[in-house]
Amino acid sequence: MSCAEWKREPTAYDVFFGLALPYKPPRNALAAFAWRRRVWLETTFALSMMQPWEKVLVACFVSLLLGSLVTGMYLYLPHHLSYIHGRAMYYLLGYDAGVSSAWKWSASWMTSGNVSSWAGGVINLNDDL
Known part of the structure; x- marks a missing residue:
């Protein structure tokens, strides 16, 4: 230099x-x-x-990792917070949620972050026409 x-x-x-x-x-x-x-x-x-190409590779890997982490938090954190709220109410107040609400909760995971749930409703509407 x-x-x-x-x-x-x-x-x-x-x-x-x-x-x-x-x-x-x-x-x-x-x-x-x-x-x-x-x-x-x-x-x-x-x-x-590191060489410049190695710096770029590390930056791409870190940004991909952080992007997937933020996406996962955006899609699944609200649902998990509602589950934690339900568990806290059970432990603090003693209210048993029951089997029907447990089935409802487990079925909600099928649509959590899933686009096909509303797309299927659109397809069914078009079939009726």
């Missing part, structure tokens, strides 16, 4: 989108904060030791 490259002041674009991490923080306060976070991230997880 040349002396000029080492002394170069990076821009905010270099910090946010560059594959090579600049050695100095930029003058912009927001970009300097992002530079400090990026230095922490790259040194903690040894990303600074």
